[in-house]
Amino acid sequence: MTEQFLAELPDSPAGQERAEPASHPFTMLSPALEGTLDCWSGGGPIAYVEADFHGGDGHQTAAVWQTGSKVWGPARTRDFSGPREDWPINSALALLDVVPGQVADHHDLFLEVGLGQEQDMDG
Template sequence: MTRGVPAARLASVGQGLPLMPMTKALIESVADGSGAGASGFWRLPGGFEKTLADWSLCGPVAYVEAEYFGGVGEQRAAVWEGGTIVLGPLHLEEGRPFPPAGSPISQALRRLGVVAGPGEDEFSAVGLVRHRHGEAWLA
């Protein structure tokens, strides 16, 4: 999954799903100089969408962002499969309730095959609640 990107490091989350935190080194190694913010994301490095699309030729790949402080925040998510975006980009603005389909991140995880149990969403089912910051997954 990380072919062509030596700075990429994977962590394992629940249900056998790999997580690639967007570290500073990774962002610097994949950015093409066109700036962040592609497809309405805050931190998606310019040019990284092409890499995600390429990786998705081997199976679905999601890119997700969450920005929360004190329980208030926003989420964004997209899923690539077969070289193209098949979900999103989804955006949940601050102060908005989750839609019936679930949060953007839970919808993306569901598209990757994550199954939530009774009383939980996909975000909780894979244990993403364990760390607030991506780099903490690599510690």
């Protein structure tokens, strides 16, 4: 999500302050975007995910919407010592029925759908 996209949402005030992660699980999810996700999920399940890492430290947050409302999440973690399938983004993708490929030697749905290819917002 870019600030430009968020500013184009109906009822989204430009430059709206976002909640800090300690008080809110998402950093970019505004009420306007949540309303948009409600609408979009009428056509099928949709996940909203955030990942923020720098120098190997960071967090993941995810939630899933279906038929016009949030049905799972938000889930957030900074602890990645457990199984990959339990991490928030992988859990959300599993709820969207994403499955690991036949050749994969891991169960990282994040990589399976290509999310590991985009490392930053530049460009």
